[in-house]
Amino acid sequence: MSAVGAAAPARRRRTLLGPETYELVFGTVYTGLMTNLLLVVACLPLVALVAATRVSSTWPLVALAAPLLGPALAAAFAVFAAFSADGSTTVVRTFARAWRRHLRRGLAIGALATAVVVVLAVDVLFFWGRTAGAAVIPVLVTLAAGAVVTAVLALAAVPETGDARLRDVLLAALVLGARRWYVSAGVLAVLGLLVSVVVVRPAVGLGFAAAPLLFAVWGACRFALRPSPRV
Structure with missing residues (x-):
């Protein structure tokens, strides 16, 4: 009885750690690391500016390069969707195809979000230390956060909306992001965590943390973009 009892857990361990498990683990790790590398390549001018210069001095150049984040x-997000759907690990091909296909709309969304955030940031600096700042600055910061969330939601929707008009995609992202504000708050929290990691430890943030955190952002965006159930 003892030999049989000892053999059963061993068989269960072998079953749990079968070839499919190893394939899933290595596929997940490969997808994450390769996605990180491709993100850095796609945003190389922005990464170089942030890593090699003082952003406080070169922020106009950073703002010009920031729209590259859109198509990237x-x-x-297209890579995450393919991996979640069927475990696809053709990361380079999926990323390159989606980047080419959504380049124009991604740049447009990135440029629009960057312009809104820059204008609002300048307004915050203008009102900083003034009497009206206590009332105006929270509104401006909220608008900037809303612009970021709307852009990220729109970028998550772009690979799945086909030929939908960009205006319709942005409007849907704005409305659903506001309606599911708790999801938007979570998206902002994860993005803030990613930015903080990249600022403090660029190699760790860009090399390891970006893909899993962005995957969490993508999952939250997918939930936020679901049509509301009809009552």
């Missing part, structure tokens, strides 16, 4: 994030 859309392509990364």
